[in-house]
Amino acid sequence: MSAKFTQLVENAQHLLAHLPWPAEYEKDTFLRPDFTSLDVLGFGGSGIPAGINIPNYDDIRQAEGFKNVSLGNVLTSGYKDSKITFLLEEDKALYTKYKLSSFEVQVGLHELLGHGSGKLFMEDSDGKLNFDVDSTTNPVTKGKVTSWYKPGETWDSKFSSVASTYEECRAECVGIYLCLLSDVLKIFGHTDDTADDIIYINWLNMVRAGLLALEFYSQESGKWKQAHMNARFVILRVLLEAGQGLVSVKKIEGEDGKPDLVIVLDRAKIISVGKPAIGNFLRKLQVYKSTADVEAARQMYSYYSDVNDQDEPKFLHLRSIVMDRKQPRKLLVQQHTYIENGKVQLKTYEATPTGLIQSFIDRFPSSDIQDMVCSLMDKERPYF
Numbered sequence: 001m002s003a004k005f006t007q008l009v010e011n012a013q014h015l016l017a018h019l020p021w022p023a024e025y026e027k028d029t030f031l032r033p034d035f036t037s038l039d040v041l042g043f044g045g046s047g048i049p050a051g052i053n054i055p056n057y058d059d060i061r062q063a064e065g066f067k068n069v070s071l072g073n074v075l076t077s078g079y080k081d082s083k084i085t086f087l088l089e090e091d092k093a094l095y096t097k098y099k100l101s102s103f104e105v106q107v108g109l110h111e112l113l114g115h116g117s118g119k120l121f122m123e124d125s126d127g128k129l130n131f132d133v134d135s136t137t138n139p140v141t142k143g144k145v146t147s148w149y150k151p152g153e154t155w156d157s158k159f160s161s162v163a164s165t166y167e168e169c170r171a172e173c174v175g176i177y178l179c180l181l182s183d184v185l186k187i188f189g190h191t192d193d194t195a196d197d198i199i200y201i202n203w204l205n206m207v208r209a210g211l212l213a214l215e216f217y218s219q220e221s222g223k224w225k226q227a228h229m230n231a232r233f234v235i236l237r238v239l240l241e242a243g244q245g246l247v248s249v250k251k252i253e254g255e256d257g258k259p260d261l262v263i264v265l266d267r268a269k270i271i272s273v274g275k276p277a278i279g280n281f282l283r284k285l286q287v288y289k290s291t292a293d294v295e296a297a298r299q300m301y302s303y304y305s306d307v308n309d310q311d312e313p314k315f316l317h318l319r320s321i322v323m324d325r326k327q328p329r330k331l332l333v334q335q336h337t338y339i340e341n342g343k344v345q346l347k348t349y350e351a352t353p354t355g356l357i358q359s360f361i362d363r364f365p366s367s368d369i370q371d372m373v374c375s376l377m378d379k380e381r382p383y384f
């Protein structure tokens with residue numbers, strides 16, 4: 001994987017030029033990220049990410065650059081044996097075949113060119129601007145740039161509660177937008193027919209994720225509980241809004257007689273309808289970000305994040321079906337290493353809830369954790 005990522009970074013300058021914003025909105029020079037692919041032997045935490053991109057502080061990324069660590073074997077182990085919901089029968093085989101390779105393209109673009117792209121317009125403490133206010137136009141208003149980050153303001157301080165999901169959405173959009181370039185697909189070894197299939201499955205995976213995202217929306221509080229899933233729902237809504245039969249969510253009767261859903265993507269319309277729709281949306285995401293226009297950003301983002309039954313398709317109703325069909329959460333049982341007679345030994349556990357709990361107890365051998373786990377088990381509550 002890392003050789004492909006190296007090539008992606010080496011071609012960054014020319015690939016970034018394809019993004020749907022004027023050159024002034026791109027960093028003066030792309031700061032080559034430092035990145036590594038690691039295979040995880042054990043990960044001490046309640047969840048394992050597929051990749052880590054640091055730092056999160058965008059003002060530091062602007063000048064210092066960033067670092068990406070891909071946890072290579074997490075993807076392959078996490079995707080085994082999962083039941084594929086909400087797809088047409090004819091899509092399932094292709095989805096299974098290309099899910100991993102299309103996700104590899106999306107992750108590379110998301111992490112390296114997604115989070116790595118775009119410039120913030122800033123004023124330093126001497127009143128100097130890092131862009132030319134006379135010659136730079138705002139492609140959304142077509143007027144001049146009238147706002148930017150004042151001394152002491154950062155992306156996080158300005159965008160606060162929406163910063164994380166908004167930025168994830170921008171990176172996801174960069175992924176599905178740039179995966180349409182044959183130069184990108186070639187880097188990942190996909191040409192001709194495979195390239196088309198990779199594009200289709202990447203987009204299909206995105207719209208399906210947008211539907212599955214409803215699991216992470218709390219109807220009680222009216223809030224999203226996970227930044228990436230909010231972002232994918234927003235993308236689904238943008239693509240539904242594009243109309244012309246690009247995406248549709250159909251209600252059907254499942255094999256069990258209960259209501260079910262299928263998400264249908266017309267692959268012939270990805271370039272003609274999907275690309276301009278995502279391009280326009282992504283341009284706004286970037287322009288509002290560059291110009292510190294948090295009001296416009298919030299207004300747009302909350303519009304697409306809204307889960308209601310007034311608009312078609314009735315999202316709250318769809319959510320009830322998604323919740324009924326919810327699959328058990330995936331768990332990764334962690335192995336451990338220990339030293340015996342001066343040699344490193346590997347201890348593995350069976351792939352069951354018992355194995356998972358035993359692994360946790362061995363990893364965190366304090367009595368607090370044992371008490372906690374045991375009291376949960378005593379209650380005979382299926383916590384894990």
Ligand SMILES: [Zn+2]
Pocket residue numbers: 053110111115168171
């Ligand atoms: Zn991200």
